[in-house]
Amino acid sequence: SQTIHQWPATLVQPVGSPLSLECTVEGTSNPNLYWYRQAAGRGLQLLFYSVGIGQISSEVPQNLSASRPQDRQFILSSKKLLLSDSGFYLCAWRPPTVLNTEAFFGQGTRLTVV
């Protein structure tokens, strides 16, 4: 069966510090991968998605970047965090199929920038 791992679960970082959140998927090949953010009291905003190694699409301009160094690994990074980067970050994957399927989410990372 497929599983998705996301870490760390919580993170408190000072303004101006770097960020690296990692997500890995097991039990599938060539998944579509996604990073979402849920800001306080708001919905899920798509930040990045990837349909293959090294292929990253950005949905919104921001202080963050994403990379996919391996097929089942998706990394969210920042060189210098801003206060506005605080939020709940979620990684998700979907099968690489032409059929309609749901996305499967990790447990999320609560990032607080202080």
Added chain:
Amino acid sequence: DQQVKQNSPSLSVQEGRISILNCDYTNSMFDYFLWYKKYPAEGPTFLISISSIKDKNEDGRFTVFLNKSAKHLSLHIVPSQPGDSAVYFCAASPRPGSARQLTFGSGTQLTVLP
């Protein structure tokens, strides 16, 4: 530009009664719709979906209705239980062959009162 809208940020329902959560969309390219349930500090979990070729899909206590002409879908929970208290997100996906990302609404906090 919010392509998927959940206009009710919160809903309170008595245990045993029906909960109706609503969602509207604007993009006519959407043809697959999903509902997710989310508890605090956890990733969303898939609940139920519907393809645009159907107008109703039922799974136990959960039924999703789709009105394509009105670009509206709703989730009915009958009977509502206290454990159903969570944030519910609707999501929409374009036709297969696109980038396959999901667009989420802003969520509705459902509270089921015992």
